[in-house]
Amino acid sequence: MDITHLVDGLNDKQKQAITAPLQSMLILAGAGSGKTRVLVHRIAWLMQVENLPPHSILAVTFTNKAAAEMRHRVEDLLKTSVHNMWIGTFHGLAHRLLRLHYADAKLPEGFQILDSDDQLRLIKRVVRALDLDEKKWPPKQAMWYINGKKDEGLRPQHIETFGNQQEQIFKKIYESYQETCDRSGLVDFAELLLRAHELWLNNPQLLRHYQNRFKNILVDEFQDTNNIQYAWLRMLADGDNYIGIVGDDDQSIYGWRGARVENIQQFLTDYPDAHTIRLEQNYRSSGNILNAANKVIENNSGRLGKSLWTESGDGEDISLYAAFNELDESRFVVARIKEWFEQGNAYSDSAILYRSNAQSRVLEEALITEKIPYRIYGGLRFFERQEIKDTLAYLRLLNNRHDDAAFERIINTPTRGIGEKSISQLRQYAKEHNTTLWQAVEVMLDSKLLVGRAANTIKSFVELIQAMEESIEDEVLYRQADIVIKQSGLFHMYQAEKGEKAQARIDNLEELVTACRQFDNNEPDMTDLSAFLSHAVLESGENQADQHQDCVQLMTLHSAKGLEFPLVFMVGVEEGMFPSLQTSEESGRMEEERRLCYVGMTRAMQKLYISYAETRRIYGKDQYHAPSRFIKEIPAECVTEIRLNNQVSRPYNTGRFSQEKVTETFNETGLELGQSVLHHKFGPGVITNFEGSGEQSRVEINFKHAGTKLLVVAYARLEPL
Numbered sequence: 001m002d003i004t005h006l007v008d009g010l011n012d013k014q015k016q017a018i019t020a021p022l023q024s025m026l027i028l029a030g031a032g033s034g035k036t037r038v039l040v041h042r043i044a045w046l047m048q049v050e051n052l053p054p055h056s057i058l059a060v061t062f063t064n065k066a067a068a069e070m071r072h073r074v075e076d077l078l079k080t081s082v083h084n085m086w087i088g089t090f091h092g093l094a095h096r097l098l099r100l101h102y103a104d105a106k107l108p109e110g111f112q113i114l115d116s117d118d119q120l121r122l123i124k125r126v127v128r129a130l131d132l133d134e135k136k137w138p139p140k141q142a143m144w145y146i147n148g149k150k151d152e153g154l155r156p157q158h159i160e161t162f163g164n165q166q167e168q169i170f171k172k173i174y175e176s177y178q179e180t181c182d183r184s185g186l187v188d189f190a191e192l193l194l195r196a197h198e199l200w201l202n203n204p205q206l207l208r209h210y211q212n213r214f215k216n217i218l219v220d221e222f223q224d225t226n227n228i229q230y231a232w233l234r235m236l237a238d239g240d241n242y243i244g245i246v247g248d249d250d251q252s253i254y255g256w257r258g259a260r261v262e263n264i265q266q267f268l269t270d271y272p273d274a275h276t277i278r279l280e281q282n283y284r285s286s287g288n289i290l291n292a293a294n295k296v297i298e299n300n301s302g303r304l305g306k307s308l309w310t311e312s313g314d315g316e317d318i319s320l321y322a323a324f325n326e327l328d329e330s331r332f333v334v335a336r337i338k339e340w341f342e343q344g345n346a347y348s349d350s351a352i353l354y355r356s357n358a359q360s361r362v363l364e365e366a367l368i369t370e371k372i373p374y375r376i377y378g379g380l381r382f383f384e385r386q387e388i389k390d391t392l393a394y395l396r397l398l399n400n401r402h403d404d405a406a407f408e409r410i411i412n413t414p415t416r417g418i419g420e421k422s423i424s425q426l427r428q429y430a431k432e433h434n435t436t437l438w439q440a441v442e443v444m445l446d447s448k449l450l451v452g453r454a455a456n457t458i459k460s461f462v463e464l465i466q467a468m469e470e471s472i473e474d475e476v477l478y479r480q481a482d483i484v485i486k487q488s489g490l491f492h493m494y495q496a497e498k499g500e501k502a503q504a505r506i507d508n509l510e511e512l513v514t515a516c517r518q519f520d521n522n523e524p525d526m527t528d529l530s531a532f533l534s535h536a537v538l539e540s541g542e543n544q545a546d547q548h549q550d551c552v553q554l555m556t557l558h559s560a561k562g563l564e565f566p567l568v569f570m571v572g573v574e575e576g577m578f579p580s581l582q583t584s585e586e587s588g589r590m591e592e593e594r595r596l597c598y599v600g601m602t603r604a605m606q607k608l609y610i611s612y613a614e615t616r617r618i619y620g621k622d623q624y625h626a627p628s629r630f631i632k633e634i635p636a637e638c639v640t641e642i643r644l645n646n647q648v649s650r651p652y653n654t655g656r657f658s659q660e661k662v663t664e665t666f667n668e669t670g671l672e673l674g675q676s677v678l679h680h681k682f683g684p685g686v687i688t689n690f691e692g693s694g695e696q697s698r699v700e701i702n703f704k705h706a707g708t709k710l711l712v713v714a715y716a717r718l719e720p721l
Ligand SMILES: Nc1ncnc2c1ncn2[C@@H]1O[C@H](COP(=O)(O)OP(=O)(O)OP(=O)(O)O)[C@@H](O)[C@H]1O
Pocket: 009, 010, 011, 014, 029, 030, 031, 032, 033, 034, 035, 036, 037, 038, 248, 251, 282, 283, 284, 561, 562, 563, 564
């Protein structure tokens, strides 16, 4: 039996972990040290050398994609299929267990999973059925409460409210929601974990069966497990079997969702015989990148402490780009990607990482302009996001009352008590009389085909649209968007939801206003609103590269965990963006943001660009941000600062890096930032930005009377003033 390929080329520590006798262990190591790789090889070793059959191994990963990749890599090493090995996420594995033992778990055979949107809708119904005021008891908050309790393993009867009224009401909602779920055979995500835990708790024989079956349990990204997940593992790995966990305390980035990095220490207490192995050689990143990341993370306290080194040379410096604004930043990033591609590299070897989803919009537009294929990893493209589509639907209906799709989308969003029954009456009428839904509304209201409450609610919807039309009539495009977002109630609705996801939605709505402000209408025969709506439709759907196409990868820093790319851009590295505005020192969130920065930097293999914008337009307003504190934590010798020619003075110049390290590039237009120019149609203005290169060069000009416009230099016929 040839087993050399299982350890070939690996270092001693890695080999030690892979070839260890059957035992529990902890592999604690920094980013890029081969933790995931060791885990894969360990599985192959267990099968080939220890003769464990595939069904006796359980492997837990953080995403479904990571699970698929792990299976694939094990099969590659063993040259055989391991389809009956359990490899999956905690949720995936819990689901599998519950399907197999639905009766013991007290679930009906055909139980269904509720995704978070469905869950929220159900909670809303419950809140209403309990006669509670939705404003006072926002369903979204109730959802966070319920999921939080489930993650802690708590059922309503375990919750002690100590006379706290708020807690009592949330508890009541939890109770009533759970009854509804149980009656209808519905299981939400948090319930999957809790049920799977209770399944074993209440069925010791079944637990014993699985303890005997799974001789070895292996867990990747252990630092981001929460209470119930650890409790579940702890129960399973409490027999004549072993558990190996792999993690990095410096990469714990889901504390805001209940993950507990303390579980690593807890593990050492619970498994005193576990062997700890530290891997210290990094194989992913070049020296400068690694040193910089190490230095940044050193600013955190209470670390378990690791030192990482690499054999590969220093490599290229990290490039730091101080962009004039977010448009300049995207233009810069896209130009670098273009160069990279032209040098014979693949687009898919490059990634752009940002703190929040709303930041993708400007980048997407810059990529589309340059016809570069891209994919948003683990999320929707900007114009496909729910809140954006909601707002666009209002704008579409205002633009054209006969847009039935838009009508259907918003007739009851935010909820205004228009029931499904009334809507289907409208549909029926429209179908029979061959009219649009809006026409159906008008006729049915006029001829009293709708009466009572239904008539009233629909009438107030019509009035809302009419009022909005009046409000936006003489306004510029971005004000129109702003008014619609507010007057429709969408802003308020998302604001009331609370939580990280709701905040992302608000960010996106604000970004939509910015998009309108930057929009340049090149269709003289169309109003700005119609032109913008067409632009939005064209930008959604069409350009998303398919799975196999070579394309640039866009994602949040959170979704980049575990991945690696030769070329990485971290954008928007500014105070208020990253660390984000909501971060405070006290709550420990700042340290979590710093870990996120460490995760981001250590995704880069060959080249890392970090950029920040001195002004950033947020909700149509220019905001001035200082460079992130994380930039200042990077040692100067690892960084080269890149500047534009003709750059006007920089209010927030970091002043960190020596002048010799500044390279100069760009700008062949002969124009300068800050220069005053005259346009034959728009009059006088000041140049605020450049975009693109060669024939495509464009300038952003802030005109005295005509607002901000983006113009192609070749056609703009600008006269210097
Ligand atoms: N001994 C080795 N020789 C060469 N390359 C290696 C070796 N060990 C790991 N690698 C490579 O280094 C890179 C990082 O490995 P891996 O993804 O397993 O690290 P990790 O510790 O899991 O990182 P993260 O903390 O980001 O999840 C991968 O490309 C992997 O193939």
